[in-house]
Amino acid sequence: MGVWEAAKEELRRLLGFRALLSRPEKEVYRYDAILVGEEPFAVALPRTREEVQALVRLARRYGLPLVPRGAGSGLSGGSVPLGEAIVVAFTRMDRLALDPATRTAWAEPGVTTARLSEAARPFGLFYPPDPASYRTSTLGGNLGENAGGPLCFKYGVTGDYLLALEFVDAFGEAHLLERKAYDLPGLLVGAEGTLGLITGARVRLVPIPQHRATLMAAFPEVEALAEAVSRAVALGAVPARLEFLDPACVDAVEDYLAMGLPRGHALLLVETDGDDAELVQEELSLLEETAKAHGAKVRRAQDEKEAEALWRARRAVSPALGRIRPKRVNEDIAVPRSTLPEVVREIRALGEAYGLIVVQFGHIGDGNLHPNILFDPRWESEEKVWDLAHAIARVALRHGGVLSGEHGIGLMKRKFMAEAVDGETLEAFRQAKAALDPEGLLNPGKLLP
């Protein structure tokens, strides 16, 4: 029996054959929502922290890398396996315990974001971070990528809700730590599984606001939209959601839904929320007036139903884009709000220069932009697409922005890190990595260039 057969036999003994996938099922674990990796050595589906610890010890003995994975809905290749690796899929570790009195929840990494929020609802609480994939994405994945979402302008990102973390380190030891010095839990947030495997988290829940209000504003120019947003925020508005669609995106959605959107315009969708109905409307009025002063036509939802209809435009973006080209690269940059008009213009010009379709939308409150490159791999060069993606990332860096707003670095932006972070800091990152994972077993080939 060869060494690999021995490793598989040990894995089978450890987990049982139902928790160890082989061909063809393990094929499914090659990709996330954007990239395809290599066929993993094995896919393990542990149910307990102890199994995760045993897995790490086994992996160490055989020198097999471990690639943690939640729902595989990531957008930067963070959970995509490379070379001979064991994918550790956490979907079966999905215990959830709510403590409404302390407004916290203890969740295993496989609990989906939506389930966490829905379980809190009967107690008048919710869990704010809302990545687009929140129905399927898992808390473990959200922590690994420090996921954001539309609500994050007002409510903050995943890491802001983490109170304590349980993780298994590269030696198979388990740790349960509050966010006290040294804040290793915080260091693991966004680290994409390269510093430890998350096996549980205590997160903060917040009261559901009692009132909400929505408007849609159509601007003739992206510039005016970005300025209106900056102005309203400076005046004190903190909307719950602040979403932007560029004219190309609006046209795509209108082609798809024919819901009467103003073609050729940049759209802003705003939701305010709070416990006081009047203040919620006042805050929306501030947005409305600022938008009008910047030349926008504003439609204010009269009730929840109309609000839902307006938000449909935002939710339709993904399927609408899929009708234009079968594939897309979803970029994820964040830039200072003041630079948005220029950034949007440069990216549009880059798309034209490359002869590729680029649409732009995103969480404009945070300056978090998602330029999407749409393409058909049958007749458009993927290499050119990735070149353009790289050029887009460079635009962000040039304007004082960052490589990733909320999707993470993963495999996709790994090589851009050397441009985003100076050499000494990268060296500090490498030292931190070497300290916690000296043999490089934890998700190698991700995040660090």
Place this chain on the structure above:
Amino acid sequence: MGVWEAAKEELRRLLGFRALLSRPEKEVYRYDAILVGEEPFAVALPRTREEVQALVRLARRYGLPLVPRGAGSGLSGGSVPLGEAIVVAFTRMDRLALDPATRTAWAEPGVTTARLSEAARPFGLFYPPDPASYRTSTLGGNLGENAGGPLCFKYGVTGDYLLALEFVDAFGEAHLLERKAYDLPGLLVGAEGTLGLITGARVRLVPIPQHRATLMAAFPEVEALAEAVSRAVALGAVPARLEFLDPACVDAVEDYLAMGLPRGHALLLVETDGDDAELVQEELSLLEETAKAHGAKVRRAQDEKEAEALWRARRAVSPALGRIRPKRVNEDIAVPRSTLPEVVREIRALGEAYGLIVVQFGHIGDGNLHPNILFDPRWESEEKVWDLAHAIARVALRHGGVLSGEHGIGLMKRKFMAEAVDGETLEAFRQAKAALDPEGLLNPGKLLP
């Protein structure tokens, strides 16, 4: 010229004699607000990041440890020098730049907490973390200890406001990092200067709430007070401040001020805030009703002036305690709110068993308790005092609490860390420390046991 003389000569050349203190001035830099350390080799007062970098390189060459220091108002000995060390006092690095449009401020480490908040006020903004020493404490010190304060129940601690950090590492390299993976800025928060020297920070500011309301509730028993707080929080109250004084503390303040406080009672002081006057009063009413249902007598301030008078009781705690005994050890534990009655009882009993005066107060919303041991070193044994402090820390750990709520570990609680954190986690901490400061030059003898 000996090697130490050479080091001093180099320091003088680097900083100029006005920025390098010798005897007797440097004596002042031996202590913080609670502990006395050893006479430092030198005290350096750099004015720029470049000087800090040069200082680190010089210290490396001579193997001289560096002890960063803000205002020296710390309560755990974090900035106290040990052995031959260079104290790096950041008080002259106090540049501050506000950006109201993005609601952020860039501050050097020597900017005081109060100045930051006051500079933001004309723009309708403030900086919430409010340690008791906020008038003198510096942002660098606050970041190093991850300082809290009364407002932190609602608004969060220092680390929650950090957006980007500039620091000089143990090799003299400077880094300016957003809070993206790896989140080294977050790792430096609360690390007490053991992982890097902070030279600047971009922090978040928030709008000043337009309305506030205050009440004082007197409970015959601490138990009933703790239960009322738990109940009100579970019902949805998020007061801005939620302060507790035990009966011994109330008596001390009443002896001092004779303001008519109910002797022998446990006191709760509550402040609610927000932009809607009615909601602010409603939230306070929820607290009032819950307190009454738990047997409290409630006094509600009718205006700002009366509110100020009530808060005077809280602010008088420190001077009042000074009149009972000349010295005190200010403990700082945080426990789950539900365990507070039992924790307060056990600590009271410990004080009696040791024959020492112990009073208790703190930010009860967070379960953050400050048991203070009052003593006179002329006839009460300091060793016994520290023994009792240790026993108090153990009570916190036994009830699922942590060693430090907001004062940090520093020198004072360093040896307790081995009881608070398991061996494997300490090993991970040591690896992180070794990765970022392999020669152990940065504030040695602090935090890690």
